Amino acid sequence: MSARAKIVKKAKVAEVIEKPKIVLLDWDGTLVCDQKGEFGNEVLMPEAYSAIRILRRNGWNLAIVTNQPGASERRITEIEIVSSRLFNIGIKVFCCRHRREDGCGCRKPMHKLLTNAINYFCYDFQFESAWIVGDKWSDVLAAERSSVFYSGRVKACKVGDFGYHQKGTTPLPGNLPVPDLFVKDIGVFASIAISGVI
Numbered sequence: 001m002s003a004r005a006k007i008v009k010k011a012k013v014a015e016v017i018e019k020p021k022i023v024l025l026d027w028d029g030t031l032v033c034d035q036k037g038e039f040g041n042e043v044l045m046p047e048a049y050s051a052i053r054i055l056r057r058n059g060w061n062l063a064i065v066t067n068q069p070g071a072s073e074r075r076i077t078e079i080e081i082v083s084s085r086l087f088n089i090g091i092k093v094f095c096c097r098h099r100r101e102d103g104c105g106c107r108k109p110m111h112k113l114l115t116n117a118i119n120y121f122c123y124d125f126q127f128e129s130a131w132i133v134g135d136k137w138s139d140v141l142a143a144e145r146s147s148v149f150y151s152g153r154v155k156a157c158k159v160g161d162f163g164y165h166q167k168g169t170t171p172l173p174g175n176l177p178v179p180d181l182f183v184k185d186i187g188v189f190a191s192i193a194i195s196g197v198i
């Protein structure tokens with residue numbers, strides 16, 4: 001192989017490495033049942049385990065992006081421990097610990113949690129594909145807000161009931177963003193993702 005061919009080959013390899021496929025996963029209501037209970041007793045969504053394994057096996061980079069207002073450092077570590085116990089793999093956790101009234105830039109539907117997670121996987125602000133999978137409108141809006149930082153769009157997959165009902169007092173924005181995909185659960189997302197359609 002000539003020196004030039006070697007360089008071209010190297011460049012091609014670098015291109016593949018620098019354009020990752022990324023799935024950012026919401027925690028409550030997406031990977032585990034959304035319950036306000038004792039932490040550490042999460043009930044895994046039935047489809048979550050196989051979905052994670054399928055995505056991983058097919059080359060998707062995975063991270064968890066979650067709002068945990070008021071959580072301690074210990075609790076974040078616990079999410080990492082719980083997720084690695086549940087899935088038998090280490091998954092990086094990006095967590096906003098602020099409360100709504102703090103007005104931070106990372107609490108979904110703001111973008112920073114997502115952009116931090118995406119930038120963790122890519123060096124040049126480019127990706128082959130980037131998705132957030134979540135159960136709330138705030139996940140979808142965070143994807144839309146993240147997209148302005150990249151040449152490609154950060155797409156959103158809404159799981160769970162097909163409406164935008166959200167418990168609590170969060171006011172819904174006037175124009176709700178439209179997810180790129182509506183699916184029943186993360187298992188359906190995983191099968192669509194590995195089919196190469198998205």
Ligand SMILES: [Mg+2]
Nearest residue numbers: 026028029135
């Ligand atoms: Mg959620």
Ligand SMILES: [Zn+2]
Nearest residue numbers: 096104106107
């Ligand atoms: Zn925050």
